[in-house]
Amino acid sequence: MRCVPRDLVSIADLDAKEIEAILDHGDRFWPMGDEPIKKLASLRGRTVINLFFENSTRTRTSFELAAKRLSAEAINITSSGSSISKGETLIDTARNLMAMHPDAIVVRHKYGGAAEVIRGSVRPAVAIINAGDGQHEHPTQALLDAATIRRHKGNIDGLEVVIVGDIAHSRVARSNILCLAKLGARIRVCAPWTLLPRGIEDIGGELTRERVRVVTRLEDGLENADVVMMLRVQAERFEGEAPRFPNARELSRTFGLSERTLAYAKPDAIVMHPGPMNRGVEISPQVADGSRAVILQQVSWGVAIRMAVLERAVLGDVPPS
Amino acid sequence: MRCVPRDLVSIADLDAKEIEAILDHGDRFWPMGDEPIKKLASLRGRTVINLFFENSTRTRTSFELAAKRLSAEAINITSSGSSISKGETLIDTARNLMAMHPDAIVVRHKYGGAAEVIRGSVRPAVAIINAGDGQHEHPTQALLDAATIRRHKGNIDGLEVVIVGDIAHSRVARSNILCLAKLGARIRVCAPWTLLPRGIEDIGGELTRERVRVVTRLEDGLENADVVMMLRVQAERFEGEAPRFPNARELSRTFGLSERTLAYAKPDAIVMHPGPMNRGVEISPQVADGSRAVILQQVSWGVAIRMAVLERAVLGDVPPS
Amino acid sequence: MRCVPRDLVSIADLDAKEIEAILDHGDRFWPMGDEPIKKLASLRGRTVINLFFENSTRTRTSFELAAKRLSAEAINITSSGSSISKGETLIDTARNLMAMHPDAIVVRHKYGGAAEVIRGSVRPAVAIINAGDGQHEHPTQALLDAATIRRHKGNIDGLEVVIVGDIAHSRVARSNILCLAKLGARIRVCAPWTLLPRGIEDIGGELTRERVRVVTRLEDGLENADVVMMLRVQAERFEGEAPRFPNARELSRTFGLSERTLAYAKPDAIVMHPGPMNRGVEISPQVADGSRAVILQQVSWGVAIRMAVLERAVLGDVPPS
Numbered sequence: 001m002r003c004v005p006r007d008l009v010s011i012a013d014l015d016a017k018e019i020e021a022i023l024d025h026g027d028r029f030w031p032m033g034d035e036p037i038k039k040l041a042s043l044r045g046r047t048v049i050n051l052f053f054e055n056s057t058r059t060r061t062s063f064e065l066a067a068k069r070l071s072a073e074a075i076n077i078t079s080s081g082s083s084i085s086k087g088e089t090l091i092d093t094a095r096n097l098m099a100m101h102p103d104a105i106v107v108r109h110k111y112g113g114a115a116e117v118i119r120g121s122v123r124p125a126v127a128i129i130n131a132g133d134g135q136h137e138h139p140t141q142a143l144l145d146a147a148t149i150r151r152h153k154g155n156i157d158g159l160e161v162v163i164v165g166d167i168a169h170s171r172v173a174r175s176n177i178l179c180l181a182k183l184g185a186r187i188r189v190c191a192p193w194t195l196l197p198r199g200i201e202d203i204g205g206e207l208t209r210e211r212v213r214v215v216t217r218l219e220d221g222l223e224n225a226d227v228v229m230m231l232r233v234q235a236e237r238f239e240g241e242a243p244r245f246p247n248a249r250e251l252s253r254t255f256g257l258s259e260r261t262l263a264y265a266k267p268d269a270i271v272m273h274p275g276p277m278n279r280g281v282e283i284s285p286q287v288a289d290g291s292r293a294v295i296l297q298q299v300s301w302g303v304a305i306r307m308a309v310l311e312r313a314v315l316g317d318v319p320p321s
Numbered sequence: 322m323r324c325v326p327r328d329l330v331s332i333a334d335l336d337a338k339e340i341e342a343i344l345d346h347g348d349r350f351w352p353m354g355d356e357p358i359k360k361l362a363s364l365r366g367r368t369v370i371n372l373f374f375e376n377s378t379r380t381r382t383s384f385e386l387a388a389k390r391l392s393a394e395a396i397n398i399t400s401s402g403s404s405i406s407k408g409e410t411l412i413d414t415a416r417n418l419m420a421m422h423p424d425a426i427v428v429r430h431k432y433g434g435a436a437e438v439i440r441g442s443v444r445p446a447v448a449i450i451n452a453g454d455g456q457h458e459h460p461t462q463a464l465l466d467a468a469t470i471r472r473h474k475g476n477i478d479g480l481e482v483v484i485v486g487d488i489a490h491s492r493v494a495r496s497n498i499l500c501l502a503k504l505g506a507r508i509r510v511c512a513p514w515t516l517l518p519r520g521i522e523d524i525g526g527e528l529t530r531e532r533v534r535v536v537t538r539l540e541d542g543l544e545n546a547d548v549v550m551m552l553r554v555q556a557e558r559f560e561g562e563a564p565r566f567p568n569a570r571e572l573s574r575t576f577g578l579s580e581r582t583l584a585y586a587k588p589d590a591i592v593m594h595p596g597p598m599n600r601g602v603e604i605s606p607q608v609a610d611g612s613r614a615v616i617l618q619q620v621s622w623g624v625a626i627r628m629a630v631l632e633r634a635v636l637g638d639v640p641p642s
Numbered sequence: 643m644r645c646v647p648r649d650l651v652s653i654a655d656l657d658a659k660e661i662e663a664i665l666d667h668g669d670r671f672w673p674m675g676d677e678p679i680k681k682l683a684s685l686r687g688r689t690v691i692n693l694f695f696e697n698s699t700r701t702r703t704s705f706e707l708a709a710k711r712l713s714a715e716a717i718n719i720t721s722s723g724s725s726i727s728k729g730e731t732l733i734d735t736a737r738n739l740m741a742m743h744p745d746a747i748v749v750r751h752k753y754g755g756a757a758e759v760i761r762g763s764v765r766p767a768v769a770i771i772n773a774g775d776g777q778h779e780h781p782t783q784a785l786l787d788a789a790t791i792r793r794h795k796g797n798i799d800g801l802e803v804v805i806v807g808d809i810a811h812s813r814v815a816r817s818n819i820l821c822l823a824k825l826g827a828r829i830r831v832c833a834p835w836t837l838l839p840r841g842i843e844d845i846g847g848e849l850t851r852e853r854v855r856v857v858t859r860l861e862d863g864l865e866n867a868d869v870v871m872m873l874r875v876q877a878e879r880f881e882g883e884a885p886r887f888p889n890a891r892e893l894s895r896t897f898g899l900s901e902r903t904l905a906y907a908k909p910d911a912i913v914m915h916p917g918p919m920n921r922g923v924e925i926s927p928q929v930a931d932g933s934r935a936v937i938l939q940q941v942s943w944g945v946a947i948r949m950a951v952l953e954r955a956v957l958g959d960v961p962p963s
Contacts, residue, residue, distance in 0.1 A: 033743040037687030039715075045358030047386065057719055058738055065689065065742055068715040073360075073389040077378055088597035096379055096596060099620035100386055101354040275738060276730035299741035366679030368707065394681075394710040398699055409918035417700055417917060420941035421707055422675040 005104070005127035005316050008309055009115045010137040011178040012204070019182060023147050025308035026301065032069070033300055043072035046314050047102040051093075052131070053079040053109040058275060058299065059131050059140075063106050066306035072103070072314070090114060091121040098122040103314045104129055112136030112171075127313035135171050141274055142175035144305040146183060148298045149227055152270050157184030162221040162265075164190040164255055165231025165282055168197045172274045173231060178204050181211045188213045190221030191255065192246055218255050222264035229272045230257050233282045248281065258284040262292070270294045326425065326448035326637050329630055330436045331458040332499040333525070340503060344468050346629035347622065351468075353390070354621055364393035367635050368423040372414075373452070374400040374430040379596060379620065380452050380461075384427050387627035393424070393635070411435060412442040419443040424635045425450055433457030433492075448634035456492050462595055463496035465626040467504060469619045470548055473591050478505030483542040483586075485511045485576055486552030486603055489518045493595045494552060499525050502532045509534045511542030512576065513567055539576050543585035550593045551578050554603045569602065579605040583613070591615045647746070647769035647958050650951055651757045652779040653820040654846070661824060665789050667950035668943065674711070675942055685714035688956050689744040693735075694773070695721040695751040700917060700941065701773050701782075705748050708948035714745070714956070732756060733763040740764040745956045746771055754778030754813075769955035777811050783916055784817035786947040788825060790940045791869055794912050799826030804863040804907075806832040806897055807873030807924055810839045814916045815873060820846050823853040830855045832863030833897065834888055860897050864906035871914045872899050875924045890923065900926040904934070912936045 011019070032038050048067040052060050060076065067074040077097075088096075090109075094117075097105060104127040107115050112134030119128040132138040149156055161180055167173045167189045180187050181204050189200055193216055201212040215221045222228060233248050246254065257271065271283075271293045279285050287293060332340070353359050369388040373381050381397065388395040398418075409417075411430075415438075418426060425448040428436050433455030440449040453459040470477055482501055488494045488510050501508050502525050510521055514537055522533040536542045543549060554569050567575065578592065592604075592614045600606045608614060653661070674680050690709040694702050702718065709716040719739075730738075732751075736759075739747060746769040749757050754776030761770040774780040791798055803822055809815045809831050822829050823846050831842055835858055843854040857863045864870060875890050888896065899913065913925075913935045921927045929935060 038689065038743065039687035045360035045390075047359065047389075049382075057735075061691075061717055061719060061739070062742060064717055065715070068689075068717075073386070075382055075385055075389075077382060087599055089600065092596075092598060092600070093378075095617055096620050097382070099617040100383060100624050101359065101621065275734075277734060278729055279731065279734070296737055296741040299738050300743065303742050366681035366711075368680065368710075370703075394707070396703055396706055396710075398703060408920055410921065413917075413919060413921070414699075416938055417941050418703070420938040421704060421945050422680065422942065424678075 005125065005314060006312050007119055007128045008139050008313060009119055009128060009130045011139045011142050011175045011182070012137070014182070016182045016184075019143070019146065019179060022143055022305070022308050022312060023150060025312060026143070026147050026305040029304040029307040030301070033303070038069050039071060040069065041071050042311055043067065043070035043103070043314055046072040046104075047075065047100075048072045048310060048314075049075045049077060049097055049102045049105045050131075051077050051097065051105055051107045053107075053114070054132070056108055056132070058302070059108065062299070062302040063131060063306050063310075066303050066310055069303070070307055070311060072310070075102070090117055094118040094121040098126050102126055104310060106131050108132045110134055129309060129313055132171055135169050135174070137175045138171040139175050139179075140302070140306055140309055141172050142179035143309070144298055144301040145176055145229070145272060145274075146179050147301045147305055148272065148294055149270070151297070151301070152294060153226060156180060159185045159226040160188070160224060161185045161227040161229065162188040162190050162225040163229045163231065164218065164221055164257065166195045166234060166251075167191045167200060167231070168195045169234065170231050174203060176229065177208060177212060181208045186211050186213070188215050188221050188225070190215045190218060192216060192251070194246070218261055219264050222261060225265040225269055227270055227272065228257065228262065228265055230282050232274065232276065233278055252281045256282055256284065257287050259286050259290070262287055272298060275299070326446065326635060327633050328440055328449045329460050329634060330440055330449060330451045332460045332463050332496045332503070333458070335503070337503045337505075340464070340467065340500060343464055343626070343629050343633065344471060346633060347464070347468050347626040350625040350628040351622070354624070359390050360392060361390065362392050363632055364388065364391040364424070364635055367393045367425075368396065369393045369631060369635075370396045370398060370418055370423045370426045371452075372398050372418065372426055372428045374428075374435070375453070377429055377453070379623075380429065383620070383623040384452060384627050384631075387624050387631055390624070391628055391632060393631065396423070411438055415439040415442040419447050423447055425631060427452050429453045431455055450630060450634055453492055456490050456495070458496045459492040460496050460500075461623070461627055461630055462493050463500035464630070465619055465622040466497055466550070466593060466595075467500050468622045468626050469593065469615055470591070472618070472622070473615060474547060477501060480506045480547040481509070481545060482506045482548040482550065483509040483511050483546040484550045484552065485539065485542055485578065487516045487555060487572075488512045488521060488552070489516045490555065491552050495524060497550065498529060498533060502529045507532050507534070509536050509542050509546070511536045511539060513537060513572070515567070539582055540585050543582060546586040546590055548591055548593065549578065549583065549586055551603050553595065553597065554599055573602045577603055577605065578608050580607050580611070583608055593619060596620070647767065647956060648954050649761055649770045650781050650955060651761055651770060651772045653781045653784050653817045653824070654779070656824070658824045658826075661785065661788065661821060664785055664947070664950050664954065665792060667954060668785070668789050668947040671946040671949040672943070675945070680711050681713060682711065683713050684953055685709065685712035685745070685956055688714040688746075689717065689742075690714045690952060690956075691717045691719060691739055691744045691747045692773075693719050693739065693747055693749045695749075695756070696774070698750055698774070700944075701750065704941070704944040705773060705948050705952075708945050708952055711945070712949055712953060714952065717744070732759055736760040736763040740768050744768055746952060748773050750774045752776055771951060771955055774813055777813050777816070779817045780813040781817050781821075782944070782948055782951055783814050784821035785951070786940055786943040787818055787871070787914060787916075788821050789943045789947050790914065790936055791912070793939070793943070794936060795868060798822065801827045801868040802830070802866060803827045803869040803871065804830040804832050804867040805871045805873065806860065806863055806899065808837045808876060808893075809833045809842060809873070810837045811876065812873050816845060818871065819850060819854060823850045828853050828855070830857050830863050830867070832857045832860060834858060834893070836888070860903055861906050864903060867907040867911055869912055869914065870899065870904065870907055872924050874916065874918065875920055894923045898924055898926065899929050901928050901932070904929055914940060917941070
């Protein structure tokens with residue numbers, strides 16, 4: 001019996017039960033980090049292609065490690081070495097790779113919707129996993145964040161989570177809003193108006209309209225929060241273009257997380273960041289290195305969750321835990 | 322007993338029997354594409370170095386997959402990370418790699434003859450495989466093309482094959498002319514005079530003089546053809562230099578394959594392209610996606626043929642089929 | 643029982659006994675180069691990350707091969723694809739990688755001390771191996787050089803070794819001086835004054851003060867030498883800046899090794915070079931390809947020594963030979 005592979009293009013496609021199944025699946029790989037021999041045989045003889053049109057050390061490395069620890073062959077393709085520079089369309093690139101019979105293609109692209117385009121281009125035998133597409137979604141980031149929160153808080157239902165920073169340009173924010181809302185959290189998105197996309201509460205329809213609240217002062221965002229998620233200030237966005245308000249320095253001053261501002265959150269709040277961090281910009285070194293930061297655990301969960309996502313993608317089923 | 326490895330530098334070095342042995346060998350790997358577990362043990366503990374001085378996603382990926390599916394270790398070296406930028410000679414680079422005891426080196430280089438230079442620099446224990454050298458040869462492309470044709474036409478002997486496009490600068494054309502002539506096809510090369518190298522019929526001596534015909538009108542080229550091979554219009558060749566005739570647009574208009582022009586070929590003709598395609602330039606989207614195109618099957622055959630070439634290269638023998 | 647991994651940041655950290663243990667360990671891998679199947683299982687399920695902030699084909703390939711031949715998973719990260727370009731600190735990069743639970747991180751960086759910084763940033767469960775940091779050290783180069791000398795001369799104690807070239811900017815020279823002095827050789831460093839760092843004899847304290855001698859004429863350096871180590875003239879250092887004396891051409895004329903100057907050394911002297919060579923600059927082609935050159939054997943020893951270093955790093959112990 002051959003199973004149909006399961007794509008992971010966006011959190012929007014998953015319901016709470018599917019999300020929880022992936023998190024449970026990831027839990028089974030978590031202890032492996034402490035084992036000397038980190039190798040399972042479940043994807044032996046399978047092929048995972050990492051097709052990265054945008055550079056990303058940590059995400060590519062995380063997926064590559066996840067694939068290899070399941071004994072899959074991992075093939076890396078990065079834009080600098082790709083046919084894209086020869087004018088081939090994304091669809092043709094995808095079909096060409098498909099013709100080499102990989103089991104999964106992990107794709108990162110600067111354009112939102114790229115993963116969906118690829119999913120539509122290849123036959124179902126190849127699973128497509130979105131590793132970040134433009135400002136659309138970054139579903140494995142949201143899943144690893146949920147896994148990290150669950151580990152520390154036991155349950156996500158009923159938690160108060162604040163996401164702080166450049167919401168407008170963040171696929172991490174979008175995937176996290178959808179994922180956390182589905183799992184029952186209440187989410188505040190916290191940014192100056194100019195970095196808040198209109199209608200952000202509506203991205204998940206009624207579900208998010210009920211659960212998402214917009215705040216424009218950091219202190220209001222942090223107050224009584226269980227989880228504080230800081231987004232990266234993408235300084236490159238603020239340079240070279242027409243002057244923006246706020247600029248990176250202003251944003252740091254008014255929306256940066258320090259020990260002083262963190263005091264507004266609950267005493268046992270955890271602090272998260274998808275990385276790479278700008279120390280001293282969106283987060284102070286004291287907080288980044290402090291006891292409430294779980295930033296490196298997010299990275300560790302990244303490998304476990306991606307093992308789960310790859311196994312689910314290729315084997316087409318979540319084995320019972 | 323240790324076998325002497327078998328290089329593959331050019332089709333010119335092979336006779337028809339050797340070519341057919343490689344094609345038969347590739348046939349044995351073809352069904353693997355549909356298997357869930359795509360892994361054989363024949364090159365376990367062997368090392369294949371992909372030494373790419375020119376970027377090429379599809380060729381590098383195809384060789385890397387082929388090596389890994391045979392359980393070899395695949396090491397990628399691309400020019401951007403290479404010692405070449407430090408002024409080392411090609412011969413010294415080859416000798417250095419040889420000193421690390423690889424079993425095969427797959428080389429792509431912008432200069433014709435580079436693979437031969439490397440073959441002359443290393444001791445016979447290392448097999449050299451040419452993955453495209455300048456305007457000289459691209460032997461595995463010709464072999465995978467022959468395998469694709471054989472699959473669809475049963476036999477190559479007696480077929481009418483037309484190769485259309487920039488013949489003058491195409492290593493694909495040269496390797497295909499030699500390969501197809503050896504296998505008994507009749508070949509028409511079809512291009513405007515300015516893109517036809519003088520003496521192209523002579524590249525294989527008497528054999529090709531008998532079998533190769535030059536035509537300069539697309540309709541004459543296509544008439545009654547069994548196989549239509551389109552070459553990529555390398556638009557980059559037509560830019561930045563002195564104006565050429567024809568330019569890319571003109572070439573597209575007079576030598577592009579459309580449903581209208583394809584009608585000149587036999588009703589069961591197959592359409593091939595080595596990729597990456599310029600849709601709407603040398604080939605219309607309708608033809609590229611039509612029922613007669615076997616372009617993605619060429620890619621699939623690429624992996625199977627490269628598995629055969631690597632196994633032959635390292636194990637020094639073509640196992641009986 | 644879990645062993646503590648063993649870093650290799652600098653030769654300065656090792657005593658003669660430890661160096662000899664690594665060399666003995668490497669001896670056990672040396673014969674593997676001639677075996678058809680080059681694969682051991684000792685690091686199966688382990689992960690080695692090659693973190694290269696500087697390009698280096700040969701060193702990266704050598705470490706990658708060494709890891710794979712021990713069955714470890716090897717992950718390559720090069721600066722062009724790294725988060726560094728996004729402003730992350732070196733310490734954060736190291737901690738992030740650590741959170742993915744690798745067993746060893748092999749690091750090359752243009753700044754001296756980078757490997758030490760990384761060692762200080764990660765918990766002891768991850769072994770840090772220095773693959774060259776600025777002008778500080780390149781310990782595996784010194785170890786493979788010592789292994790090559792030992793192979794040819796039987797013993798290093800009492801040998802006369804001359805290191806010729808741009809001593810001031812060479813991490814290879816520094817690591818070799820320390821390593822060879824610890825093993826009992828007498829070392830002459832030979833360069834024009836402007837390329838000799840003040841106090842080079844003191845880098846190993848009393849040990850090197852006793853054993854290192856500075857000479858500024860090539861003939862004095864070579865006289866009666868058992869081993870001649872040529873350094874690469876890094877021509878890029880001599881360009882674009884204020885004119886230096888000597889320039890590359892001058893350096894080649896006065897400190898280049900030719901058959902004429904090599905005659906000053908012992909008749910059975912061996913000639914070494916860490917590569918990549920500038921033929922005709924620091925070394926003549928006749929010498930580079932002559933019977934006394936052991937330059938390619940250095941490359942072969944590189945793989946064997948790096949296998950030893952990785953096994954020691956991950957398994958935390960040098961198995962008895």
